[in-house]
Amino acid sequence: MDIQYKSPQKILTPTGGFLTGYSHSLNPYVGCAFGCSYCYVRQSPVGLFRKQEWGTWVDVKENVKDKLIRELQSLKKRNKKTTIFMSSSTDPYQSLDYKEQITRGLLEAMVESPPDFLFVQTRSPLVTRDTDLFLQLKDRLRISVTVETDLDEVRKRFSPAAPPIQARFNALCKLKEAGLPSQVAVTPVLPFSNEFPYKLKEVVNRICIDDFTGDGSQGKRTERLQIKELYDVDELNKWYSPDSKQRVLNEMKKTFTPENIYIGAEGFMPY
Template structure:
Protein backbone atom coordinates (compact mmCIF):
# COMPACT_ATOMS: atom_id res chain seq x y z
CA UNK A 1 0.00 0.00 0.00
CA UNK A 2 1.30 3.45 -0.86
CA UNK A 3 2.85 5.06 2.24
CA UNK A 4 0.93 8.28 1.72
CA UNK A 5 -2.34 6.45 2.32
CA UNK A 6 -3.60 6.53 5.89
CA UNK A 7 -5.19 3.21 6.85
CA UNK A 8 -7.00 2.63 10.14
CA UNK A 9 -8.89 -0.36 11.51
CA UNK A 10 -12.16 0.32 13.28
CA UNK A 11 -15.02 -1.75 14.65
CA UNK A 12 -18.39 -0.14 13.90
CA UNK A 13 -21.40 -0.60 16.17
CA UNK A 14 -23.56 -1.49 13.16
CA UNK A 15 -22.90 -2.40 9.55
CA UNK A 16 -26.32 -1.95 7.91
CA UNK A 17 -27.54 1.64 7.51
CA UNK A 18 -31.23 2.43 6.87
CA UNK A 19 -31.59 4.26 3.57
CA UNK A 20 -33.37 7.42 2.47
CA UNK A 21 -33.15 9.99 -0.32
CA UNK A 22 -31.59 8.68 -3.55
CA UNK A 23 -31.63 5.09 -2.25
CA UNK A 24 -35.14 5.13 -0.80
CA UNK A 25 -35.98 1.97 -2.76
CA UNK A 26 -33.65 -0.05 -0.53
CA UNK A 27 -34.01 -0.92 3.12
CA UNK A 28 -30.28 -0.59 3.82
CA UNK A 29 -26.91 0.48 2.46
CA UNK A 30 -23.76 -1.44 3.28
CA UNK A 31 -20.27 0.10 3.18
CA UNK A 32 -17.36 -2.29 3.88
CA UNK A 33 -15.04 0.70 4.25
CA UNK A 34 -15.17 4.34 5.21
CA UNK A 35 -13.24 6.42 2.71
CA UNK A 36 -12.08 5.35 -0.73
CA UNK A 37 -8.58 5.22 -2.18
CA UNK A 38 -9.84 5.70 -5.74
CA UNK A 39 -10.40 9.37 -4.81
CA UNK A 40 -12.37 10.30 -7.94
CA UNK A 41 -12.45 14.06 -8.45
CA UNK A 42 -16.22 14.21 -8.85
CA UNK A 43 -17.20 11.83 -6.02
CA UNK A 44 -20.19 13.33 -4.20
CA UNK A 45 -18.93 11.84 -0.91
CA UNK A 46 -16.24 14.53 -0.92
CA UNK A 47 -19.04 16.99 -0.10
CA UNK A 48 -20.75 14.76 2.48
CA UNK A 49 -20.05 14.92 6.23
CA UNK A 50 -17.68 11.94 6.10
CA UNK A 51 -15.61 13.70 3.43
CA UNK A 52 -15.76 17.24 4.84
CA UNK A 53 -15.15 16.63 8.53
CA UNK A 54 -12.18 14.34 8.14
CA UNK A 55 -9.15 16.62 7.97
CA UNK A 56 -7.46 14.57 5.28
CA UNK A 57 -7.67 14.69 1.51
CA UNK A 58 -10.35 12.44 0.05
CA UNK A 59 -8.66 9.47 -1.57
CA UNK A 60 -5.73 9.42 0.86
CA UNK A 61 -7.35 7.55 3.73
CA UNK A 62 -9.60 4.61 4.44
CA UNK A 63 -11.01 2.97 7.56
CA UNK A 64 -11.23 -0.81 7.35
CA UNK A 65 -14.27 -2.07 9.21
CA UNK A 66 -13.61 -5.00 11.52
CA UNK A 67 -15.81 -7.84 12.76
CA UNK A 68 -18.52 -7.03 10.28
CA UNK A 69 -19.27 -10.52 8.98
CA UNK A 70 -20.68 -11.48 12.37
CA UNK A 71 -22.44 -8.13 12.72
CA UNK A 72 -24.12 -8.49 9.34
CA UNK A 73 -25.37 -11.99 10.16
CA UNK A 74 -26.73 -10.83 13.51
CA UNK A 75 -28.38 -7.69 12.12
CA UNK A 76 -30.02 -9.56 9.26
CA UNK A 77 -31.30 -12.22 11.67
CA UNK A 78 -32.87 -9.53 13.84
CA UNK A 79 -34.54 -7.89 10.83
CA UNK A 80 -35.88 -11.25 9.64
CA UNK A 81 -37.42 -11.89 13.06
CA UNK A 82 -39.64 -8.88 12.38
CA UNK A 83 -40.69 -10.43 9.04
CA UNK A 84 -39.18 -7.52 7.12
CA UNK A 85 -37.49 -7.47 3.72
CA UNK A 86 -33.78 -6.75 3.42
CA UNK A 87 -32.68 -5.04 0.22
CA UNK A 88 -29.07 -3.89 0.24
CA UNK A 89 -27.13 -1.33 -1.81
CA UNK A 90 -23.37 -2.00 -1.61
CA UNK A 91 -21.91 0.56 -1.57
CA UNK A 92 -23.19 4.11 -1.33
CA UNK A 93 -20.14 5.95 0.04
CA UNK A 94 -17.12 3.84 -0.90
CA UNK A 95 -16.08 1.30 -3.51
CA UNK A 96 -16.36 -2.23 -2.09
CA UNK A 97 -13.57 -3.36 -4.43
CA UNK A 98 -11.08 -0.55 -3.98
CA UNK A 99 -7.42 -1.57 -3.92
CA UNK A 100 -7.22 -2.35 -0.20
CA UNK A 101 -9.82 -5.11 -0.66
CA UNK A 102 -7.08 -7.23 -2.29
CA UNK A 103 -5.50 -7.54 1.15
CA UNK A 104 -8.37 -7.10 3.59
CA UNK A 105 -11.16 -9.20 2.00
CA UNK A 106 -13.86 -7.33 3.93
CA UNK A 107 -16.28 -7.32 1.00
CA UNK A 108 -15.70 -11.01 0.39
CA UNK A 109 -16.45 -11.77 4.04
CA UNK A 110 -19.74 -9.87 3.76
CA UNK A 111 -20.73 -11.85 0.67
CA UNK A 112 -19.96 -15.08 2.53
CA UNK A 113 -22.29 -13.95 5.31
CA UNK A 114 -25.02 -13.20 2.75
CA UNK A 115 -24.78 -16.68 1.28
CA UNK A 116 -25.60 -18.04 4.74
CA UNK A 117 -28.48 -15.57 5.12
CA UNK A 118 -29.37 -14.10 1.69
CA UNK A 119 -30.98 -10.67 1.37
CA UNK A 120 -34.10 -10.25 -0.76
CA UNK A 121 -32.00 -8.20 -3.17
CA UNK A 122 -28.35 -7.16 -3.37
CA UNK A 123 -27.04 -4.40 -5.62
CA UNK A 124 -23.25 -4.21 -5.94
CA UNK A 125 -21.81 -0.98 -7.32
CA UNK A 126 -18.11 -0.75 -8.24
CA UNK A 127 -15.63 0.41 -10.85
CA UNK A 128 -13.04 -2.23 -10.03
CA UNK A 129 -12.14 -5.37 -11.99
CA UNK A 130 -11.30 -7.00 -8.66
CA UNK A 131 -14.97 -7.90 -8.50
CA UNK A 132 -14.29 -10.92 -10.73
CA UNK A 133 -12.42 -12.53 -7.81
CA UNK A 134 -15.78 -13.16 -6.13
CA UNK A 135 -17.61 -14.76 -9.06
CA UNK A 136 -17.85 -18.00 -7.07
CA UNK A 137 -19.88 -16.20 -4.40
CA UNK A 138 -21.98 -14.18 -6.82
CA UNK A 139 -23.07 -17.38 -8.54
CA UNK A 140 -24.62 -18.48 -5.24
CA UNK A 141 -26.44 -15.13 -4.92
CA UNK A 142 -27.41 -14.62 -8.56
CA UNK A 143 -31.16 -15.01 -7.97
CA UNK A 144 -31.22 -11.88 -5.79
CA UNK A 145 -28.34 -9.94 -7.36
CA UNK A 146 -27.50 -7.12 -9.73
CA UNK A 147 -23.93 -5.98 -10.38
CA UNK A 148 -23.32 -2.47 -11.67
CA UNK A 149 -19.93 -1.54 -13.12
CA UNK A 150 -19.14 2.13 -13.63
CA UNK A 151 -17.68 2.96 -17.04
CA UNK A 152 -17.97 6.73 -17.43
CA UNK A 153 -16.08 6.89 -20.72
CA UNK A 154 -14.16 4.69 -23.13
CA UNK A 155 -11.30 7.17 -23.32
CA UNK A 156 -8.61 6.34 -20.79
CA UNK A 157 -7.05 9.78 -21.19
CA UNK A 158 -10.32 11.20 -19.83
CA UNK A 159 -10.27 8.67 -16.99
CA UNK A 160 -6.75 9.78 -16.08
CA UNK A 161 -7.91 13.41 -15.93
CA UNK A 162 -10.95 12.85 -13.72
CA UNK A 163 -10.05 9.74 -11.72
CA UNK A 164 -6.36 8.88 -12.13
CA UNK A 165 -6.36 6.39 -9.24
CA UNK A 166 -9.36 4.45 -10.55
CA UNK A 167 -8.87 1.26 -12.60
CA UNK A 168 -8.18 1.57 -16.36
CA UNK A 169 -11.19 1.40 -18.67
CA UNK A 170 -10.04 -1.69 -20.57
CA UNK A 171 -9.65 -3.62 -17.32
CA UNK A 172 -13.25 -2.79 -16.41
CA UNK A 173 -14.56 -3.86 -19.81
CA UNK A 174 -12.68 -7.14 -19.50
CA UNK A 175 -14.22 -7.69 -16.04
CA UNK A 176 -17.72 -7.08 -17.40
CA UNK A 177 -17.10 -9.63 -20.14
CA UNK A 178 -15.98 -12.21 -17.59
CA UNK A 179 -19.00 -11.61 -15.34
CA UNK A 180 -21.34 -11.98 -18.30
CA UNK A 181 -19.63 -15.18 -19.40
CA UNK A 182 -20.76 -16.60 -16.05
CA UNK A 183 -24.32 -15.41 -16.80
CA UNK A 184 -24.38 -12.95 -13.91
CA UNK A 185 -26.78 -9.97 -14.07
CA UNK A 186 -24.58 -7.00 -14.97
CA UNK A 187 -25.31 -3.44 -16.03
CA UNK A 188 -23.00 -0.58 -16.98
CA UNK A 189 -23.34 2.72 -15.15
CA UNK A 190 -22.24 5.65 -17.30
CA UNK A 191 -22.15 7.68 -14.14
CA UNK A 192 -21.24 10.43 -14.39
CA UNK A 193 -21.24 10.83 -18.16
CA UNK A 194 -17.76 11.91 -19.25
CA UNK A 195 -16.62 12.66 -22.82
CA UNK A 196 -16.67 9.45 -24.82
CA UNK A 197 -16.01 8.38 -28.42
CA UNK A 198 -18.52 7.55 -31.14
CA UNK A 199 -17.64 3.87 -30.73
CA UNK A 200 -18.58 3.73 -27.04
CA UNK A 201 -22.27 2.77 -27.49
CA UNK A 202 -21.40 -0.15 -29.75
CA UNK A 203 -18.62 -1.28 -27.39
CA UNK A 204 -21.06 -1.44 -24.48
CA UNK A 205 -23.82 -3.12 -26.48
CA UNK A 206 -21.47 -6.04 -27.13
CA UNK A 207 -21.14 -6.52 -23.37
CA UNK A 208 -24.46 -5.73 -21.67
CA UNK A 209 -28.14 -5.28 -22.42
CA UNK A 210 -28.81 -2.71 -19.72
CA UNK A 211 -27.16 0.65 -19.05
CA UNK A 212 -27.89 3.57 -16.75
CA UNK A 213 -27.00 7.16 -17.60
CA UNK A 214 -26.33 9.72 -14.90
CA UNK A 215 -24.79 13.18 -14.95
CA UNK A 216 -23.61 15.77 -12.47
CA UNK A 217 -26.98 17.49 -12.25
CA UNK A 218 -29.21 14.47 -11.69
CA UNK A 219 -26.73 12.32 -9.82
CA UNK A 220 -24.88 14.31 -7.17
CA UNK A 221 -27.90 14.67 -4.90
CA UNK A 222 -27.96 18.47 -5.00
CA UNK A 223 -28.90 19.36 -8.58
CA UNK A 224 -25.26 19.94 -9.48
CA UNK A 225 -24.33 22.17 -6.54
CA UNK A 226 -21.92 19.67 -4.99
CA UNK A 227 -20.16 19.27 -8.33
CA UNK A 228 -19.89 23.03 -8.77
CA UNK A 229 -18.24 23.32 -5.36
CA UNK A 230 -15.72 20.69 -6.44
CA UNK A 231 -14.89 22.83 -9.52
CA UNK A 232 -15.15 19.86 -11.84
CA UNK A 233 -15.93 22.14 -14.77
CA UNK A 234 -12.31 23.30 -14.73
CA UNK A 235 -11.16 19.80 -15.75
CA UNK A 236 -12.91 20.06 -19.12
CA UNK A 237 -11.37 21.60 -22.21
CA UNK A 238 -13.21 24.54 -23.72
CA UNK A 239 -14.42 22.34 -26.57
CA UNK A 240 -15.85 19.78 -24.15
CA UNK A 241 -17.75 22.04 -21.76
CA UNK A 242 -20.80 22.83 -23.87
CA UNK A 243 -21.62 19.24 -24.81
CA UNK A 244 -20.32 17.34 -21.80
CA UNK A 245 -20.93 19.59 -18.80
CA UNK A 246 -24.44 20.91 -18.31
CA UNK A 247 -28.05 20.11 -17.57
CA UNK A 248 -28.54 18.44 -20.97
CA UNK A 249 -25.49 16.18 -20.94
CA UNK A 250 -27.61 13.13 -20.14
CA UNK A 251 -29.84 13.91 -23.15
CA UNK A 252 -26.86 13.97 -25.47
CA UNK A 253 -25.55 10.71 -24.02
CA UNK A 254 -29.00 9.17 -24.43
CA UNK A 255 -29.13 10.07 -28.12
CA UNK A 256 -25.71 8.50 -28.64
CA UNK A 257 -26.60 5.33 -26.73
CA UNK A 258 -29.81 4.89 -28.73
CA UNK A 259 -27.62 4.06 -31.71
CA UNK A 260 -26.78 0.71 -30.08
CA UNK A 261 -29.45 0.15 -27.39
CA UNK A 262 -33.23 0.09 -27.40
CA UNK A 263 -35.02 2.67 -25.27
CA UNK A 264 -36.04 -0.07 -22.83
CA UNK A 265 -32.39 -0.91 -22.24
CA UNK A 266 -31.44 2.65 -21.25
CA UNK A 267 -32.34 3.89 -17.78
CA UNK A 268 -31.78 7.28 -16.20
CA UNK A 269 -30.22 8.13 -12.85
CA UNK A 270 -32.17 6.81 -9.85
CA UNK A 271 -34.33 4.31 -11.78
CA UNK A 272 -31.22 2.44 -12.92
CA UNK A 273 -30.04 1.86 -9.38
CA UNK A 274 -33.31 0.68 -7.85
CA UNK A 275 -33.97 -2.93 -6.78
CA UNK A 276 -35.31 -5.57 -9.18
Protein backbone atom coordinates in the same frame (compact mmCIF):
# COMPACT_ATOMS: atom_id res chain seq x y z
CA MET B 1 -2.62 6.58 2.49
CA ASP B 2 -3.84 6.84 6.09
CA ILE B 3 -5.34 3.41 6.87
CA GLN B 4 -7.06 2.76 10.18
CA TYR B 5 -8.83 -0.34 11.47
CA LYS B 6 -12.12 0.01 13.30
CA SER B 7 -14.78 -2.37 14.57
CA PRO B 8 -18.25 -0.89 14.02
CA GLN B 9 -21.23 -1.68 16.21
CA LYS B 10 -23.62 -1.97 13.25
CA ILE B 11 -22.99 -3.07 9.68
CA LEU B 12 -26.26 -2.22 7.96
CA THR B 13 -27.45 1.39 7.77
CA PRO B 14 -31.15 2.25 7.20
CA THR B 15 -31.53 4.22 3.99
CA GLY B 16 -33.40 7.21 2.65
CA GLY B 17 -33.10 9.94 0.02
CA PHE B 18 -31.43 8.70 -3.17
CA LEU B 19 -31.61 5.13 -1.92
CA THR B 20 -35.35 5.11 -1.33
CA GLY B 21 -36.39 1.62 -2.35
CA TYR B 22 -33.64 -0.01 -0.32
CA SER B 23 -33.97 -0.96 3.31
CA HIS B 24 -30.24 -0.63 4.03
CA SER B 25 -26.89 0.48 2.67
CA LEU B 26 -23.72 -1.48 3.37
CA ASN B 27 -20.25 0.11 3.24
CA PRO B 28 -17.31 -2.25 3.90
CA TYR B 29 -15.02 0.76 4.25
CA VAL B 30 -15.23 4.41 5.23
CA GLY B 31 -13.34 6.52 2.72
CA CYS B 32 -12.19 5.47 -0.73
CA ALA B 33 -8.69 5.24 -2.15
CA PHE B 34 -9.93 5.80 -5.70
CA GLY B 35 -10.54 9.44 -4.76
CA CYS B 36 -12.44 10.37 -7.94
CA SER B 37 -12.46 14.14 -8.46
CA TYR B 38 -16.22 14.33 -8.95
CA CYS B 39 -17.27 11.97 -6.14
CA TYR B 40 -20.30 13.45 -4.37
CA VAL B 41 -19.09 11.97 -1.06
CA ARG B 42 -16.37 14.64 -1.04
CA GLN B 43 -19.11 17.16 -0.18
CA SER B 44 -21.05 14.90 2.19
CA PRO B 45 -20.58 14.78 5.99
CA VAL B 46 -18.36 11.67 5.81
CA GLY B 47 -16.11 13.41 3.30
CA LEU B 48 -15.91 16.72 5.14
CA PHE B 49 -15.73 15.59 8.76
CA ARG B 50 -12.23 14.08 8.62
CA LYS B 51 -10.51 17.27 7.45
CA GLN B 52 -8.34 15.09 5.22
CA GLU B 53 -8.33 15.11 1.44
CA TRP B 54 -10.78 12.55 0.04
CA GLY B 55 -8.83 9.63 -1.39
CA THR B 56 -5.98 9.87 1.13
CA TRP B 57 -7.57 7.88 3.97
CA VAL B 58 -9.58 4.71 4.46
CA ASP B 59 -11.07 3.11 7.56
CA VAL B 60 -11.24 -0.69 7.32
CA LYS B 61 -14.23 -2.23 9.08
CA GLU B 62 -13.04 -5.27 11.00
CA ASN B 63 -14.95 -8.22 12.48
CA VAL B 64 -17.99 -7.62 10.31
CA LYS B 65 -18.93 -11.03 8.89
CA ASP B 66 -20.51 -12.50 12.01
CA LYS B 67 -22.15 -9.18 12.89
CA LEU B 68 -23.80 -9.02 9.49
CA ILE B 69 -25.10 -12.57 9.83
CA ARG B 70 -26.68 -11.66 13.16
CA GLU B 71 -28.23 -8.49 11.77
CA LEU B 72 -29.69 -10.29 8.76
CA GLN B 73 -31.08 -13.08 10.91
CA SER B 74 -32.61 -10.55 13.29
CA LEU B 75 -34.34 -8.76 10.40
CA LYS B 76 -35.71 -12.07 9.10
CA LYS B 77 -37.08 -13.00 12.52
CA ARG B 78 -38.99 -9.71 12.48
CA ASN B 79 -40.21 -10.41 8.93
CA LYS B 80 -38.40 -7.32 7.63
CA LYS B 81 -37.70 -7.18 3.91
CA THR B 82 -33.99 -6.63 3.37
CA THR B 83 -32.78 -4.89 0.23
CA ILE B 84 -29.13 -3.82 0.38
CA PHE B 85 -27.15 -1.25 -1.62
CA MET B 86 -23.39 -1.93 -1.48
CA SER B 87 -21.97 0.66 -1.45
CA SER B 88 -23.27 4.21 -1.14
CA SER B 89 -20.16 6.10 0.02
CA THR B 90 -17.16 3.92 -0.84
CA ASP B 91 -16.11 1.35 -3.41
CA PRO B 92 -16.44 -2.16 -1.95
CA TYR B 93 -13.71 -3.36 -4.31
CA GLN B 94 -11.11 -0.65 -3.88
CA SER B 95 -7.51 -1.89 -3.95
CA LEU B 96 -7.36 -2.54 -0.20
CA ASP B 97 -9.84 -5.37 -0.60
CA TYR B 98 -7.23 -7.46 -2.43
CA LYS B 99 -5.58 -7.87 0.95
CA GLU B 100 -8.33 -7.23 3.49
CA GLN B 101 -11.15 -9.15 1.74
CA ILE B 102 -13.76 -7.38 3.87
CA THR B 103 -16.22 -7.38 0.99
CA ARG B 104 -15.77 -11.09 0.38
CA GLY B 105 -16.46 -11.79 4.05
CA LEU B 106 -19.67 -9.77 3.85
CA LEU B 107 -20.76 -11.70 0.76
CA GLU B 108 -20.07 -14.96 2.57
CA ALA B 109 -22.36 -13.72 5.33
CA MET B 110 -25.07 -12.96 2.77
CA VAL B 111 -24.74 -16.40 1.21
CA GLU B 112 -25.29 -17.88 4.67
CA SER B 113 -28.21 -15.56 5.43
CA PRO B 114 -29.41 -14.14 2.08
CA PRO B 115 -31.05 -10.70 1.83
CA ASP B 116 -34.05 -10.25 -0.44
CA PHE B 117 -31.94 -8.26 -2.88
CA LEU B 118 -28.34 -7.05 -3.18
CA PHE B 119 -27.12 -4.28 -5.48
CA VAL B 120 -23.34 -4.09 -5.84
CA GLN B 121 -21.90 -0.81 -7.16
CA THR B 122 -18.21 -0.66 -8.08
CA ARG B 123 -15.72 0.52 -10.68
CA SER B 124 -13.16 -2.17 -9.92
CA PRO B 125 -12.30 -5.32 -11.88
CA LEU B 126 -11.67 -7.00 -8.53
CA VAL B 127 -15.42 -7.66 -8.48
CA THR B 128 -14.85 -10.79 -10.58
CA ARG B 129 -12.91 -12.40 -7.70
CA ASP B 130 -16.19 -13.14 -5.93
CA THR B 131 -18.02 -14.72 -8.88
CA ASP B 132 -18.43 -17.95 -6.91
CA LEU B 133 -20.37 -16.14 -4.19
CA PHE B 134 -22.36 -14.02 -6.64
CA LEU B 135 -23.55 -17.17 -8.38
CA GLN B 136 -25.07 -18.33 -5.10
CA LEU B 137 -26.95 -15.00 -4.85
CA LYS B 138 -27.74 -14.79 -8.56
CA ASP B 139 -31.53 -14.66 -8.31
CA ARG B 140 -31.45 -11.70 -5.89
CA LEU B 141 -28.52 -9.73 -7.26
CA ARG B 142 -27.45 -6.98 -9.65
CA ILE B 143 -23.85 -5.90 -10.22
CA SER B 144 -23.30 -2.38 -11.52
CA VAL B 145 -19.90 -1.37 -12.87
CA THR B 146 -19.17 2.31 -13.47
CA VAL B 147 -17.66 3.09 -16.87
CA GLU B 148 -17.96 6.83 -17.45
CA THR B 149 -16.01 6.87 -20.72
CA ASP B 150 -14.13 4.59 -23.07
CA LEU B 151 -11.16 6.98 -23.24
CA ASP B 152 -8.49 6.19 -20.69
CA GLU B 153 -6.88 9.59 -21.14
CA VAL B 154 -10.15 11.10 -19.91
CA ARG B 155 -10.23 8.67 -16.98
CA LYS B 156 -6.70 9.72 -16.02
CA ARG B 157 -7.77 13.35 -15.98
CA PHE B 158 -10.86 12.91 -13.78
CA SER B 159 -10.02 9.83 -11.68
CA PRO B 160 -6.33 8.91 -12.05
CA ALA B 161 -6.36 6.45 -9.14
CA ALA B 162 -9.37 4.52 -10.44
CA PRO B 163 -8.94 1.28 -12.44
CA PRO B 164 -8.16 1.55 -16.18
CA ILE B 165 -11.13 1.46 -18.52
CA GLN B 166 -10.07 -1.68 -20.40
CA ALA B 167 -9.75 -3.58 -17.12
CA ARG B 168 -13.38 -2.73 -16.37
CA PHE B 169 -14.51 -3.93 -19.79
CA ASN B 170 -12.59 -7.17 -19.24
CA ALA B 171 -14.35 -7.62 -15.90
CA LEU B 172 -17.74 -7.03 -17.49
CA CYS B 173 -16.96 -9.71 -20.07
CA LYS B 174 -16.25 -12.18 -17.26
CA LEU B 175 -19.47 -11.27 -15.45
CA LYS B 176 -21.40 -11.80 -18.68
CA GLU B 177 -19.72 -15.16 -19.31
CA ALA B 178 -20.68 -16.22 -15.78
CA GLY B 179 -24.31 -15.32 -16.48
CA LEU B 180 -24.48 -12.78 -13.67
CA PRO B 181 -27.03 -9.93 -13.88
CA SER B 182 -25.04 -6.78 -14.50
CA GLN B 183 -25.22 -3.28 -15.90
CA VAL B 184 -22.91 -0.40 -16.74
CA ALA B 185 -23.35 2.89 -14.90
CA VAL B 186 -22.28 5.69 -17.22
CA THR B 187 -22.42 8.03 -14.26
CA PRO B 188 -21.37 10.73 -14.47
CA VAL B 189 -21.01 10.86 -18.22
CA LEU B 190 -17.54 11.98 -19.28
CA PRO B 191 -16.32 12.70 -22.82
CA PHE B 192 -16.34 9.50 -24.87
CA SER B 193 -15.74 8.32 -28.43
CA ASN B 194 -18.34 7.47 -31.07
CA GLU B 195 -17.59 3.77 -30.49
CA PHE B 196 -18.54 3.82 -26.80
CA PRO B 197 -22.21 2.72 -27.21
CA TYR B 198 -21.09 -0.23 -29.35
CA LYS B 199 -18.41 -1.26 -26.86
CA LEU B 200 -20.97 -1.20 -24.06
CA LYS B 201 -23.43 -3.32 -26.01
CA GLU B 202 -20.81 -6.07 -26.29
CA VAL B 203 -20.69 -6.54 -22.51
CA VAL B 204 -24.14 -5.62 -21.12
CA ASN B 205 -27.78 -5.33 -22.13
CA ARG B 206 -28.63 -2.67 -19.55
CA ILE B 207 -27.10 0.74 -18.85
CA CYS B 208 -27.79 3.66 -16.55
CA ILE B 209 -26.74 7.19 -17.50
CA ASP B 210 -26.59 10.44 -15.58
CA ASP B 211 -24.73 13.75 -15.64
CA PHE B 212 -23.46 15.86 -12.77
CA THR B 213 -26.99 16.86 -11.77
CA GLY B 214 -27.16 13.36 -10.28
CA ASP B 215 -24.76 14.33 -7.49
CA GLY B 216 -27.60 14.59 -4.97
CA SER B 217 -27.79 18.39 -5.18
CA GLN B 218 -28.71 19.06 -8.80
CA GLY B 219 -25.08 19.75 -9.67
CA LYS B 220 -24.28 22.15 -6.83
CA ARG B 221 -21.82 19.77 -5.19
CA THR B 222 -20.02 19.37 -8.50
CA GLU B 223 -19.79 23.13 -8.91
CA ARG B 224 -18.18 23.42 -5.48
CA LEU B 225 -15.66 20.76 -6.49
CA GLN B 226 -14.75 22.87 -9.56
CA ILE B 227 -14.98 19.88 -11.88
CA LYS B 228 -15.60 22.24 -14.79
CA GLU B 229 -11.91 23.13 -14.75
CA LEU B 230 -10.94 19.55 -15.70
CA TYR B 231 -12.64 19.82 -19.09
CA ASP B 232 -10.80 20.95 -22.17
CA VAL B 233 -12.19 24.17 -23.60
CA ASP B 234 -13.62 22.39 -26.65
CA GLU B 235 -15.35 19.81 -24.42
CA LEU B 236 -17.34 22.19 -22.23
CA ASN B 237 -20.26 23.00 -24.51
CA LYS B 238 -20.76 19.39 -25.53
CA TRP B 239 -20.14 17.54 -22.27
CA TYR B 240 -20.72 20.02 -19.44
CA SER B 241 -24.00 21.58 -20.45
CA PRO B 242 -27.71 21.25 -19.57
CA ASP B 243 -28.43 19.19 -22.67
CA SER B 244 -25.52 16.74 -22.34
CA LYS B 245 -27.70 14.02 -20.81
CA GLN B 246 -30.14 14.13 -23.72
CA ARG B 247 -27.30 14.03 -26.22
CA VAL B 248 -25.84 10.97 -24.52
CA LEU B 249 -29.26 9.31 -24.40
CA ASN B 250 -29.58 9.76 -28.16
CA GLU B 251 -26.16 8.18 -28.65
CA MET B 252 -26.98 5.18 -26.48
CA LYS B 253 -30.23 4.57 -28.35
CA LYS B 254 -28.06 3.58 -31.32
CA THR B 255 -27.31 0.27 -29.62
CA PHE B 256 -29.71 -0.09 -26.68
CA THR B 257 -33.50 -0.28 -26.71
CA PRO B 258 -35.23 2.42 -24.61
CA GLU B 259 -36.42 -0.10 -22.01
CA ASN B 260 -32.80 -1.05 -21.31
CA ILE B 261 -31.62 2.53 -20.75
CA TYR B 262 -32.20 3.94 -17.29
CA ILE B 263 -31.79 7.54 -16.22
CA GLY B 264 -30.36 8.56 -12.87
CA ALA B 265 -31.76 7.00 -9.71
CA GLU B 266 -34.11 4.62 -11.53
CA GLY B 267 -31.12 2.64 -12.75
CA PHE B 268 -30.07 1.84 -9.20
CA MET B 269 -33.39 0.67 -7.80
CA PRO B 270 -33.96 -2.92 -6.60
CA TYR B 271 -34.90 -5.63 -9.13
